[in-house]
Amino acid sequence: MSTIKDVAAEAGVSIATVSYVLNGTKKVSREVEERVLAAAQKLNYRANSTARNLRRNETRIIGYEIPYPNKGDDASLMQLFVYGISLEAANYGYHIITFTVPERRNPIEHYEHMIHSDRVDGFILTDTNWKDERIHFLLDHKIPFVSFGRTRTERDYHYVDVDGAYGIQQVVEYLIRKGHRQIAFIAWPENSLSGDGRLQGYIETLEKSGLDYDPKFIRRVHNTANAGYEAARELLTQEPLPTAIVCVSDIIAIGAIRYAQQHGLAVGKDIAISGFDDLALAQFVTPALTTISQPIEEIEREVVRLLIRQLNGNPDPNHQILIKPKLIIREST
Amino acid sequence: MSTIKDVAAEAGVSIATVSYVLNGTKKVSREVEERVLAAAQKLNYRANSTARNLRRNETRIIGYEIPYPNKGDDASLMQLFVYGISLEAANYGYHIITFTVPERRNPIEHYEHMIHSDRVDGFILTDTNWKDERIHFLLDHKIPFVSFGRTRTERDYHYVDVDGAYGIQQVVEYLIRKGHRQIAFIAWPENSLSGDGRLQGYIETLEKSGLDYDPKFIRRVHNTANAGYEAARELLTQEPLPTAIVCVSDIIAIGAIRYAQQHGLAVGKDIAISGFDDLALAQFVTPALTTISQPIEEIEREVVRLLIRQLNGNPDPNHQILIKPKLIIREST
DNA sequence: ATATTTAGGTTAATCGTTTAAGTTATTTTG
DNA sequence: CAAAATAACTTAAACGATTAACCTAAATAT
Incomplete structure (x- = not known):
């Protein structure tokens, strides 16, 4: 592997000149520039980044x-x-x-x-x-x-x-337009800021729309399908029954859908369930998942x-x- | 940020000694060793890996x-x-x-x-x-x-x-034990060696079991749920009809399941479908996916x-x- | 008692760059 | 025309480690 020394020798100049040419950091005559470039090309030279980093005090x-x-x-x-x-x-x-x-x-x-x-x-x-x-x-x-x-x-x-709150706002407003009034939310545990932002979007949109905001409609769980399954069970075995469940993630939504289906509910008809993320799989679960896509x-x-x-x-x-x-x-x- | 020089000065020795102590590459008296270690500790010294790499001609x-x-x-x-x-x-x-x-x-x-x-x-x-x-x-x-x-x-x-062939062998033998005789396979395109290994496992297991190996039962598609959906459509709209579809991946299996369900088949009863990979989601699709798990x-x-x-x-x-x-x-x- | 080995260091070269500080020849300026 | 400025390089000092080669005093061998 060739070094700057080899290039300098090949071009018949000092290593400093090679460095100046290759980095364009100092004016050099046209003729010398061409000689250096040709030599570098011929030897297939590429600067050793370790040495460069040491000198420049950076690592890139x-x-x-x-x-x-x-x-x-x-x-x-x-x-x-x-x-x-x-x-x-x-x-x-x-x-x-x-x-x-x-x-x-x-x-x-x-x-x-x-x-x-x-x-x-x-x-x-x-x-x-x-x-x-x-x-x-x-x-x-x-x-x-x-x-x-x-x-x-x-x-x-x-x-x-x-802007998770904005995303949830979109889906909640959409559900309200479709006539839903009992909308539940499955959230993440409390130390997640993005999770709380999404939850906030849910609460504010409900309030802005003049709907009751019922704490019984909120569940906090970890981000697994299993946890979504359990949360759906809790929500669907209590009064009042929600007609829609907004989930903080697709994974949780998939778990929730599974519970609903196992208990005789037609998701998309008897109950609406939405996710957040738009995983590659979201369009291929049954039924295809309504969700929020992050750019x-x-x-x-x-x-x-x-x-x-x-x-x-x-x-x-x-x-x-x-x-x-x-x-x-x-x-x- | 402190360098080896600082440590040497602090300990009252040369930088070589510091290097020897820290790398344990030469014998040093107990007393000096302790002084160096203490100095390094005090200055919170850590070797600059760029310099070390340059000298050692490695990057780790x-x-x-x-x-x-x-x-x-x-x-x-x-x-x-x-x-x-x-x-x-x-x-x-x-x-x-x-x-x-x-x-x-x-x-x-x-x-x-x-x-x-x-x-x-x-x-x-x-x-x-x-x-x-x-x-x-x-x-x-x-x-x-x-x-x-x-x-x-x-x-x-x-x-x-x-050993993909081994994995597929396991699932095909299991399907045969359950009474299946018309077993189809959805494979990857031809330039995938691991895909071909799995396909080979399918073919060999069928032959070893004395079952016909029918080329009509093999489809080659890319690794997307969509492609699995299309392949299932082809397999399920031709004669003879398979009673089981072994898929080369979970993703494809999920697409295939979706097609079967949309067309009135109860997966796991009317038709068996298996995957390969054991994705996190595999246990949460409906029905939960039989698959092959890679360690x-x-x-x-x-x-x-x-x-x-x-x-x-x-x-x-x-x-x-x-x-x-x-x-x-x-x-x- | 002298020569040789050993222990425990230090000095200085080296890795491959970048770049400040020369150097020399040429051009510009007053 | 002498002095100053410029153009185009080169020399050499870093960057922060590792390590071969060298040094000195004490210990061992003859």
Whole structure:
């Protein structure tokens, strides 16, 4: 593998000149420039990025913690996300390095290690929760990052998030237009900010529409189909009976649908059930799932763009971005 | 951020001594060792990995191309895979860097670039196909790699694969025991080696059991629920009618189930349908899916282990590993 | 008592770049 | 026309580690 020295020798110039030509960082005569370019081409030279990084004190690598894939969780959205940010980062000459935090271990240690051993220039965060210590740690240490999803803090940081309340509002208003008055909601546990945003959308839309908001119509469960199944059982074996169940995720909706079907209800007729995410499978379950689709590619683009601007020392002043999701009506409502 | 110089100054020794102590690569007196350790601790020192990599001529980074997520493909297995190899690699002090190859672009270029700019020490490959040019390229250039999935070549390389033929054999034998005689198979297109292995398992098991093998019972489609739906339509609108459909993947099975249900067939009674993969969702579709489960964690462990041994210059002579999957019987058969 | 080995360090070269600070020849300026 | 400015390179010092080669004093061998 050829180094800058080889290219310099081949072109008959000093290594500095080669560097200047290849980086375009200093004026060089046309003739010499061509000689260097030809030599580099001939030797199939590519700069050793380790050496460059050492000298420039950067890595052009972005750290991304892959969230722990809970049993029963669907992970396909996150898979798309890793693909998308890798692709997007490559447009800027950056790469994504993935790491994991073993269950119940302190994440901070791992972030600290990545930074401290100079492995990454910044981070992309997902799966943020109510009080996300990672965000405070990174802010405290002035380490560039962008989060997909918010946390509950007054501090100013860069994030991109989906306007979940808006999405739920769309589906609830649609259900009301179709004549539903008893609308239940299956939510996530309490430390999920995005989950609470969606719940908030449900409550506010009901109130705005002049409908009672009944706490008995709200269930909080983990994000598994099994939990959706159980929640549906509770909702459908109490009074008053809901005529529609809005779910905080497709996975939960699929579990809820399963319970309803097993107990003789025709989903989409006897009862309406909706999800959130628009998984690849959503259109192929029976009945096809009415859901809310997140514009994942736009999210990826924005997240990477915000981070790269920080890394270039040119942060976007408009760095709290809320993206509107889209209601997709299928057969289940 | 403190460097080895700071530690040396703090401990009152040369930087060489610090390096020797921290790496345990030369004998040092107890007293000095303790001073160095204390200084390192006090300054919260961690070696700059860029500098170390430059000197050692390694990166301790493994490249992984995230396959292009085809629309409608389920990607949750791959998500688990990235998580798993990241976790496993960390046990050896390695990290995973992800990259993508834009659709219809030549993958070799991208692999070459990663190697040539010294970003990675080796690769993990997935989604290998019949004639995988990546494998030949990496072999030709003596670049360490391990592939999850085989390709069709006589050349000797390191891989881990699931014994798909064995898995299909399990389900076909089970169906025969339950009395089925007209068993159809929905396969993948022809350039998929793992797909052909599964198909082979179907054909051989039928022949071994003395059943006719009818080419009309075989359909080849892409890995989407939609394609499964269409294939089921073809199979169920021709003579002779199958009483069971074995699918090469859960995704396809879900599409097939949907067609059967829409046309008045009770899946699990009127017709048996099975999948392959055991997606998180498999147990929550209606009816719950009979399928074949891949021991994904064992695969991840083996893939990483084989690669690390290569990188350490100590390749495992037994480096073609076939892992047996497991039949999981649910309601759909 | 002298020569040799060993223990426990230090010095300095090296990895492959980038880039500030020279250097030299040529051009411009007053 | 001498002085100053410019153009086009080169030299050499970093970046932060690792490690071969060297050094010195104490321990061991002859």
